Amino acid sequence: MTGDHYFTAEPSTAAAPREVEFSVAGRDYALRSAAGVFSAARLDPGTAVLLRKAELPAPDTTGALLDLGCGFGPISCVLASTAPAATVWAVDVNERARALTAANAERVGAADRVHAVAPDEVPADLSFSQLWSNPPIRIGKAELHELLRRWLPRLAPDGVAWLVVARHLGGDSLHGWLVEQGWRVDRHASQKGYRVLRVTR
Numbered sequence: 001m002t003g004d005h006y007f008t009a010e011p012s013t014a015a016a017p018r019e020v021e022f023s024v025a026g027r028d029y030a031l032r033s034a035a036g037v038f039s040a041a042r043l044d045p046g047t048a049v050l051l052r053k054a055e056l057p058a059p060d061t062t063g064a065l066l067d068l069g070c071g072f073g074p075i076s077c078v079l080a081s082t083a084p085a086a087t088v089w090a091v092d093v094n095e096r097a098r099a100l101t102a103a104n105a106e107r108v109g110a111a112d113r114v115h116a117v118a119p120d121e122v123p124a125d126l127s128f129s130q131l132w133s134n135p136p137i138r139i140g141k142a143e144l145h146e147l148l149r150r151w152l153p154r155l156a157p158d159g160v161a162w163l164v165v166a167r168h169l170g171g172d173s174l175h176g177w178l179v180e181q182g183w184r185v186d187r188h189a190s191q192k193g194y195r196v197l198r199v200t201r
């Protein structure tokens with residue numbers, strides 16, 4: 001046993017590579033995953049609900065999309081495949097997660113359009129038309145709020161954020177907090193105990 005969490009910056013656990021297969025919008029994905037990253041053995045059920053229920057970007061979407069807390073990159077790979085003219089910024093504090101996302105972007109033929117980077121490496125002047133996240137609830141409420149206060153304002157004026165949160169992990173209280181912060185929040189979908197929130201200005 002080690003003290004690694006999925007949000008550890010440099011996991012010390014042996015990588016133990018594996019494959020995660022799933023389908024979204026009629027397209028099949030076979031991505032690389034490894035120990036020390038979030039939901040290494042399968043597509044997380046919350047992420048699956050998000051990718052099934054939220055509105056994926058239109059094929060002609062251009063500009064920059066943000067995958068906040070990319071893990072091994074399932075959301076980034078789906079966004080990059082669905083919107084082949086868009087650029088995806090895949091952000092994670094976990095170095096192994098970033099390396100896997102870069103490898104998976106290559107697998108889906110989007111290595112040049114997916115930037116897997118640490119949070120501070122995102123250009124400061126970039127704004128995003130879409131932000132996608134299965135956010136890291138387990139870092140704690142104060143940290144989660146700080147994370148969202150940092151990244152939601154990076155949305156373009158008409159941008160949209162899609163978040164998935166388990167109801168039992170505080171999905172409804174996060175909804176309330178976002179409204180208090182002045183965001184418009186729609187509970188776009190609810191499935192298997194997960195809330196899919198659509199957040200706009």
Ligand SMILES: C[S@@+](CC[C@H](N)C(=O)[O-])C[C@H]1O[C@@H](n2cnc3c(N)ncnc32)[C@H](O)[C@@H]1O
Binds near residue numbers: 044047
């Ligand atoms: C719930 S996981 C989702 C991972 C991936 N998007 C998926 O759906 O499988 C949240 C991710 O957020 C990352 N994370 C934690 N704190 C972060 C921070 N401050 N900035 C960016 N990412 C962070 C974690 O390392 C983890 O990979």
